[in-house]
Amino acid sequence: MSHKYEGGCEHVHTHADNEPIDNHTCHCSVCKSVTTQPTTHVVFFNHGDLHVDNPGHMNRQPFNANNPDGPLELCTCATCGTPIMLDDKQSRIRAIVPNLMGYDPASLPATYHAFYDPATGVPRPSDGRPVHEGLRPEFTWPAGS
Numbered sequence: 660m661s662h663k664y665e666g667g668c669e670h671v672h673t674h675a676d677n678e679p680i681d682n683h684t685c686h687c688s689v690c691k692s693v694t695t696q697p698t699t700h701v702v703f704f705n706h707g708d709l710h711v712d713n714p715g716h717m718n719r720q721p722f723n724a725n726n727p728d729g730p731l732e733l734c735t736c737a738t739c740g741t742p743i744m745l746d747d748k749q750s751r752i753r754a755i756v757p758n759l760m761g762y763d764p765a766s767l768p769a770t771y772h773a774f775y776d777p778a779t780g781v782p783r784p785s786d787g788r789p790v791h792e793g794l795r796p797e798f799t800w801p802a803g804s
């Protein structure tokens with residue numbers, strides 16, 4: 660059975676059949692340190708919309724090593740170490756980084772820049788997409804469970 664969006668590694672598969680609720684190019688320092696990419700394409704799904712076929716086969720670690728009690732956990736495959744998703748302890752969202760988590764980035768284009776901080780000295784993005792210093796102001800977190 661095929662799904663609208665599919666990713667993961669050869670041991671743990673994820674999929675979604677509904678559209679994401681947010682899709683941005685992240686400039687934050689946590690993404691930088693976790694992915695070692697200058698910016699990170701991050702896609703948020705409603706928690707119930709991103710499904711994992713083998714959840715017991717993942718290791719969980721704090722997404723932000725400097726904030727181990729924070730809500731987001733980075734889930735990685737217990738066999739091959741591939742990052743699978745970010746899971747939210749409050750069950751509001753699940754997030755993926757398409758190019759690292761087995762998804763096709765072109766099928767999920769980011770609509771804006773998030774957490775851009777001019778103090779980093781990085782030139783302001785000029786690709787025409789909106790630039791925000793946090794998430795887009797109209798984004799609201801789904802209720803958790």
Ligand SMILES: [Zn+2]
Nearest residue numbers: 685686687690
């Ligand atoms: Zn980030």
Ligand SMILES: [Zn+2]
Nearest residue numbers: 668670736739
């Ligand atoms: Zn794997």
